[in-house]
Amino acid sequence: MALPRGRRGRSRVAGAGRFLYEARTPAPNDEPRDMNLVDTIKNAFVPVHKEGYPFIGAFAVVTLLLGLFSTNLFWIGVILTGWCAYFFRDPVRVTPTDDRLVISPADGVVSTVGPAVPPRELGLGTAELTRISVFMNVFSCHVNRAPVRGKITRIEYRPGKFLNAELDKASQENERNGLVIDSPNGTVAAVQVAGLVARRIVCWTQAGENIAVGERFGLIRFGSRVDVFLPKDATPRVAVGQTAVAGETVIAEFGGHAATPLVRID
Known part of the structure; x- marks a missing residue:
């Protein structure tokens, strides 16, 4: 079934059993969505996969504990916590769906x-x-x-x-x-x-x-x-x-x- 222009629809790939999204060129009468500061900030961050939450939390707790003893160790912990979150990032990807x-x-x-x-x-x-x-x-x-x-x-x-x-x-x-x-x-x-x-x-x-x-x-x-x-x-x-x-x-x-x-x- 054809998807209307200016909309994002989803179509089932035969045999895959999963939904894939298809983007369409906006129609002339579509109104542009205003971007605010919150949207801009949200788009700048990559989602973190839930598998990483326990590790990021553990890094953060250790960082806070280290901060009780040493400022230098605290900032090292902050860097390592940031790396842990970066490691478990799960960005959106645009995948070609050609079976070839x-x-x-x-x-x-x-x-x-x-x-x-x-x-x-x-x-x-x-x-x-x-x-x-x-x-x-x-x-x-x-x-x-x-x-x-x-x-x-x-x-x-x-x-x-x-x-x-x-x-x-x-x-x-x-x-x-x-x-x-x-x-x-x-x-x-x-x-x-x-x-x-x-x-x-x-x-x-x-x-x-x-x-x-x-x-x-x-x-x-x-x-x-x-x-x-x-x-x-x-x-x-x-x-x-x-x-x-x-x-x-x-x-x-x-x-x-x-x-x-x-x-x-x-």
Whole structure:
């Protein structure tokens, strides 16, 4: 059903089971909304995910206690509390909904693009698939988003080591949690990999649920990576060293005929 111009409507994506919002160009007779100072201030702040509330509260309490003994320690605590709130930020993202596109599941730097065997617990066989990894440092937004839409057919958690998440062997040896998604273009897996500092992987979805592309599915504390395993016919659209934005950056494409783009680093 067509949405009227000048309105924001919501339409259900077939098979996704989630609502996505579509923006429309304002009609000529639409009256502009006046922005006041409160709106301006609110728009300047990024929402914080509820997973971060206990940590931010703990940092704040410790800061107040430190302030009883030392002004310098108090201000150090204020800085650390601000960093904690920044770490758990959960900004709104504008996600492409074209089924041909694979979207980055994490904020960070692309650390790996190439063939790799997926973790055995995912049940995807022993043949190499195309793997794209995004590494998150302690300053990255750590809310993870689905790279494609489809049905979650499997979720597998495996305990493991806490090696540097930038190392290639971290995909097989570190603590991890994997989602297998039956997408319109085949099976896609997104694996949350714990890192050197990370000690907690959070996943909010369950097997059997439908998930929309760009939908939040989990979070990792504090510093880690997410691996995306794709069928061989997917063409990567990013290069190692490129910065990716969760829910927005196109990292691969199905049905694309052009080769993986060349890049220049200045």
